[in-house]
Amino acid sequence: MPMPPRIQMRLIKESLIGKEGSERVRILNGHLAALPGFYQGPYGKIRRWLLDEIERSRGRMRVRHQESFAVPKEGDRQVALVGAPNAGKSALLHALTGVQVRVAGYPFATLKPVAGLAWINGGGFQLVEVPGIIAGASEDRGGGRALLGIARNADQLLYVASLGEPVDALEEVLTELEVAGIDKPAGVCLTGLDLPGAAGRAEAFLDAYPGLPQRVCSTVTGEGVAAVSELLWALSGLIRVRPRQRGVGAGAAGPAIWTGEAGAGDAAGGEDRPFALDAGAVVTDLAARIHKDFAARLRHARVWGPSAKFGGQTVGPRHRLADGDEVELVLNRR
Ligand SMILES: Nc1nc2c(ncn2[C@@H]2O[C@H](COP(=O)(O)OP(=O)(O)OP(=O)(O)O)[C@@H](O)[C@H]2O)c(=O)[nH]1
Numbered sequence: 001m002p003m004p005p006r007i008q009m010r011l012i013k014e015s016l017i018g019k020e021g022s023e024r025v026r027i028l029n030g031h032l033a034a035l036p037g038f039y040q041g042p043y044g045k046i047r048r049w050l051l052d053e054i055e056r057s058r059g060r061m062r063v064r065h066q067e068s069f070a071v072p073k074e075g076d077r078q079v080a081l082v083g084a085p086n087a088g089k090s091a092l093l094h095a096l097t098g099v100q101v102r103v104a105g106y107p108f109a110t111l112k113p114v115a116g117l118a119w120i121n122g123g124g125f126q127l128v129e130v131p132g133i134i135a136g137a138s139e140d141r142g143g144g145r146a147l148l149g150i151a152r153n154a155d156q157l158l159y160v161a162s163l164g165e166p167v168d169a170l171e172e173v174l175t176e177l178e179v180a181g182i183d184k185p186a187g188v189c190l191t192g193l194d195l196p197g198a199a200g201r202a203e204a205f206l207d208a209y210p211g212l213p214q215r216v217c218s219t220v221t222g223e224g225v226a227a228v229s230e231l232l233w234a235l236s237g238l239i240r241v242r243p244r245q246r247g248v249g250a251g252a253a254g255p256a257i258w259t260g261e262a263g264a265g266d267a268a269g270g271e272d273r274p275f276a277l278d279a280g281a282v283v284t285d286l287a288a289r290i291h292k293d294f295a296a297r298l299r300h301a302r303v304w305g306p307s308a309k310f311g312g313q314t315v316g317p318r319h320r321l322a323d324g325d326e327v328e329l330v331l332n333r334r
C-alpha cells in the first residue's frame with residue numbers, strides 16, 4: 001500500500017538533509033526504485049523531481065570533485081570573469097568573444113569554466129568565465145577552491161555584477177577573493193544597463209566600490225561593451241605599436257623594409273593592424289612578434305610617436321617602444 005504522495009515527498013526530502021555527493025544520488029535512486037510505477041499524476045511528479053534532483057546532484061558533484069580547473073593560457077592575457085551566480089558573466093563572455101555559451105535566468109547555469117578569445121587593439125585576451133562564486137567559496141563551499149584557482153592563475157580579473165541584483169552580491173565575491181589572497185589588476189563590469197533605473201543603481205555601485213574602475217554595459221543592446229574592452233586593455237598594461245605605412249617600397253639592392261603589408265609576416269593580418277606588446281618591449285620584441293625570422297634579420301628601425309625624439313628617428317634593436325608608436329623595421333635580406 002503506497003503512502004500518500006505528499007507524505008512520501010516530505011519523507012524523501014527529510015532523508016536528503018545533509019546528504020551530498022554519491023550518497024545523495026544513492027538515496028535518490030533508492031526512492032526512485034521504491035516509487036509506485038505511475039508516470040502521471042502526483043507520483044509522476046515525484047518521479048520527475050527525483051530524476052531532476054539526481055541530475056542536479058551529479059552536476060554539483062562534478063564541480064566539487066574537480067580539484068583544479070586550470071585553463072591553458074592563450075593569447076596575451078588571461079582574464080577571469082568573476083561574479084556571483086546570475087551576474088551576467090556568460091552573456092558578457094558572449095558579447096565580448098562571440099563564443100556560444102548558456103545564458104540563463106537562473107543561478108549556476110555555468111558549472112565549468114568556459115573560455116573565449118577577444119582581440120582588443122591587436123592583443124589576444126582569453127576570457128574565462130568562472131562559475132558563480134558564493135559566500136564561503138574560500139573554504140571550498142560549492143567547490144569554491146577550484147573556482148578561485150582559475151582566478152589565481154589568471155593575469156587579470158573582471159568582476160561582473162548585475163545592476164538588477166543587490167549591491168552586496170559583489171561584496172561577497174570580493175571578500176572571498178580577498179580571503180583567498182588573490183590580488184590582480186581588476187575592474188568591474190556592471191551588466192543590465194538597459195534595465196529600468198539602471199543609471200541610479202550604477203551610482204550606488206560606484207559609491208560602494210570606489211577603489212575599482214567600473215564600466216556599465218548592456219549585453220542585450222551592446223551599449224557600453226566597447227568600453228569594457230578598453231578597460232580590459234587598460235588593466236593589461238600592454239602597449240600597441242603599428243607598422244608605419246610607406247608610399248614606396250625599398251629598392252631591390254637595399255635592405256628589406258617591413259612596412260606591415262599583409263602577407264609580409266605570419267602575424268601581419270592587415271595594413272595597419274596594431275601589435276600588442278608587453279610594456280617595456282624593445283624593437284627586437286616587435287620583430288620577433290611579427291615573424292620568427294625578423295628578430296635575427298633586424299638591422300635597425302625608424303620610429304614615429306611617443307618613444308621617438310623626432311618623427312622617423314633611427315633606433316637600434318634595443319630601443320624601448322611606447323604605446324602609440326609607429327615603427328618601420330629595416331631588415332637584412334635573407
Ligand atoms: N536585461 C539584461 N539582462 C541581462 C544582461 N546581461 C545578462 N542578462 C540576463 O541575466 C541572466 C543571467 O545571465 P548569465 O549570463 O547566464 O549569468 P551568469 O553570471 O553567467 O550566471 P551563472 O553562470 O548561472 O552564474 C540571464 O537571464 C541574462 O539574459 C543585460 O545586460 N541586460
Ligand SMILES: [Mg+2]
Binds near residue numbers: 089090091102109129
Ligand atoms: Mg554563466
